[in-house]
Amino acid sequence: MPTSLRKALIAAVAGAAVIGGSLAYGVSAHAEEAAAEPASLVEDFSYPGAAKIEADKxxxxxxGDGRIMLAECGSANDLIQVESYNNLSEPVYCFKVLGSTGLLALEIPNVYFIWAGDEKVTATVTVGGVQKEPVVVAANDGEPVGAEDPKNHAVLLELRV
Structure with missing residues (x-):
């Protein structure tokens, strides 16, 4: 093989290797960039700040659907109020309804009374670990819950407006 042809062949192979390397690097770089991007956001309806609220309260x-939110008691006149022996330093938990409907799954132990705000509230409660019929609280009214359990093992599981 003549020297000039050999040099041309070597140059072509070397060029192809560089081009192939660049191409492989480019594909690799794009794969790394894609892996570094955050996964798509999918709403799981988890309550924001739930771990801190659990530790504090x-x-x-x-x-939930974001339309029933924990609120400062006394911050409005139309709050849902849940009375509980759970935390004697804070025996009432208040919730603001941000629409005509709402849903919040929660766990508040030792509940004994629920006050509704301006909307009718349906509460799901267990007493002694047994789920009871939903408690319906008329707008601007209140209902006792867990009264049949002398040790008050009532747990509020859901509020629905």
């Missing part, structure tokens, strides 16, 4: 706010 001793209640679990699990998930």
């Amino acid at each position: 001793k209640i679990k706010l699990i998930k």
Whole structure:
């Protein structure tokens, strides 16, 4: 093989290797960039800040549609109020309804009374670990819950407006 042809062949192979390497690097770089991008956001309806609320207030706010939110008691006149022996330093938990409907899954132990705001509220409660018929609280009214259990093992599981 003549020297000039050999040099041309070597140059072509070397060029192809560089081009192939660049191409492989480019594909690799794009794969790394894609892996570094955050996964797509999918709403799971988890309650924001739930771990801190549980630590501070001793209640679990699990998930909902965002239309029933924990609120400062006394911050409005139309709040849902849940009375509990759970935390004697804070015996009432208040919730603001941000629409005509709402849903919040939660766990508040030792509940004994629920006051509705301006909307009718339906509450799901267990007493002694047994789920009871939903408690319906008329707008601007209140209903006792867990009264049949002398040790008050009533747990509020859901509020629905």
